Amino acid sequence: MSPFFTLAPEAVSIATLPDKPAVLRALAGQFTRAWGLDSGAVLDALEEREQLGSTGFGRGVAMPHSRIPGIARPVVAVIRLKQPIDFAAADGMPVGLVFGLLSPTNSGATHLHALAALSRLVRDERVHESLLDAPDAEVLYGLLANATDRDAA
Template identity: 60%
Template sequence: MNANFHLLPEAVATAGADSKSGVLSEVARLFASVYGVDETAILDGLEEREALGSTGFGRGVAIPHARSAAVSRPTVVLLRLDHAVDFAAADGMPVDLVFGLISPENAGATHLHALAAISRLVRDDAMHEALSEAPDTQALYALITNQLDRDAA
């Protein structure tokens, strides 16, 4: 698959979180259940990063991210929220698509490449709309992997 980050089909989920902290908890829980990392450590990392400034990317998307020795390459989860949540994004729009990203502690450029790949994906209007309207998590996963495979070609 894509060289910029690792995403498993079961790491794509829907969630009913109703606050920013609830969203971060769901992201950490999904990382723990799918990739076997420590949920508390991941949540602590995400909250520390969020304290520096919102990871609300804009246009209804957030990319909460952190570093962890528990992963060997940038690793992603995707949550589509049942209803939009205020994430203090720069554009003021509430968030309903959340890409969680955990990168190795020493992954400087690799981490930035993964963030850039996600931001390119969601800046594309047609892709953004398709992600918002996908009928289920399998369709979300297929959209992302197909687009990333096209970008890599």
């Protein structure tokens, strides 16, 4: 697994969601299931960050992220959307892959390293395509785990 963040099977899903607010709510729920975080606090943090500007990364990927108290290291939740949605991404493309990232409140460089690791992951065309083609959440998690293992090597 990545040295920059933690990912758990409970934090990975494939879903049909209608819009960005629904995606942020779903991410908050996944963070709650995987790490016992307060769903309302997570949602507030993600929405607050999104109000600063879209976290639509480009190439159909969004990376909503924030810093919150109560965690020791960055954690990630992933949703692959069955139908891409508008996320107000800089390139105007609809988003089909969403990587939520939460880091400890005082994690300056650590948060940036985790964002960079996720960015490297999705810039790899082969990895990007395999994530979009994953038939279920278990396969999606396996692909992510293997890809982040390679990134750490």
